[in-house]
Amino acid sequence: MERNPRTIQSLARAFAILDCFDSVHPRLSITEISEIVKLNVNTTRGLVNTLVHFQYLSRDEEDNDYHLGLAFIPKANLVEEQFLFHIKNKIQPMLRKWANAYGLSARLNMIDDGQLMTVFTEVPDNSRYMIMTRSRTPFPLHATASGKVYLASLPDSVVETYIKDTRLVQYTDLTITAPEQLLGEIDRIRERGYALEIGEINEGIGSIAFPIFDKRKECIGTISLSGANEQIYEEEKAAAETLSSYIDSLQPLG
Structure with missing residues (x-):
């Protein structure tokens, strides 16, 4: 039986956050993300801020929610x-x-x-x-x-x-x-x-x-x-x- 490879928890959580976004949920608040990934709000906020820093997520200041960032465009292409x-x-x-x-x-x-x-x-x-x-x-x-x-x-x-x-x-x-x-x-x-x-x-x-x-x-x-x-x-x-x-x-x- 193949064993699952060892994963780094913080990276796994970051990927789980990115996976929250899809055509049904293109924009999400911190609270909504926290509920989906089942992490407390403070932990979620830290991970989301890191993803925003590297442009994998983008924050809408007016609506105070998040969507996928520009970093994905060249990679998708x-x-x-x-x-x-x-x-x-x-x-x-x-x-x-x-x-x-x-x-x-x-x-x-x-x-x-x-x-x-x-x-x-x-x-x-x-x-x-x-x-x-x-x-x-x-x-x-x-x-x-x-x-x-x-x-x-x-x-x-x-x-x-x-x-x-x-x-x-x-x-x-x-x-x-x-x-x-x-x-x-x-x-x-x-x-x-x-x-x-x-x-x-x-x-x-x-x-x-x-x-x-x-x-x-x-x-x-x-x-x-x-x-x-x-x-x-x-x-x-x-x-x-x-x-x-x-x-x-x-x-x-x-």
């Missing part, structure tokens, strides 16, 4: 950068494997300020045709598999605002431009877990896309496979099973 770096490095070698397994172009696309950008692309070794996407070129969300699967990850209110404020350009006869039709497609994607696009942005070319989520269950990117429409239909089931299982294995890393 660093954690996110490391997670994205790890995801990119883990997925990149798999793209070639999938490209050759299904005879389709495989891509890792990441979200940047609400837009999807291609980061890596791999094409099948023995393919006569290559379907390439310009790096850092934004996807039209309503007309691509990656864009639609990203929309499906967003709250209904955000999707409705996007549809209201965006001109849904018709790229081909199959492009979805009717708001009601797009909302129905998003519902199907949520139920299925991945998105299909068949000739909606380029005639004869389709794609299948899978969302990548972080620990907050927010979509941070997609993995997509692209090729001729008939190839997408042929490989949909096998690709969905393989890639969905693989992406699920990434989630604990968030």
Whole structure:
């Protein structure tokens, strides 16, 4: 049986205080913190003052309560950068494997300020045709598999605002431009877990896309496979099973 490692009591108490703050309790008074961590007020005040000194907590002088401090911002950004770096490095070698397994172009696309950008692309070794996407070129969300699967990850209110404020350009006869039709497609994607696009942005070319989520269950990117429409239909089931299982294995890393 593994023994619990020795811990330093004052540090353990400080971490317990930080753990009091969450989306339900973003601001707390000394008394409230004291009650949650089950320490007397004087001990709690000393620990809180230390956390304020090092900017892990911040005090609102007017309301006389506390919230998480600025020290967390650069550290949170660093954690996110490391997670994205790890995801990119883990997925990149798999793209070639999938490209050759299904005879389709495989891509890792990441979200940047609400837009999807291609980061890596791999094409099948023995393919006569290559379907390439310009790096850092934004996807039209309503007309691509990656864009639609990203929309499906967003709250209904955000999707409705996007549809209201965006001109849904018709790229081909199959492009979805009717708001009601797009909302129905998003519902199907949520139920299925991945998105299909068949000739909606380029005639004869389709794609299948899978969302990548972080620990907050927010979509941070997609993995997509692209090729001729008939190839997408042929490989949909096998690709969905393989890639969905693989992406699920990434989630604990968030």
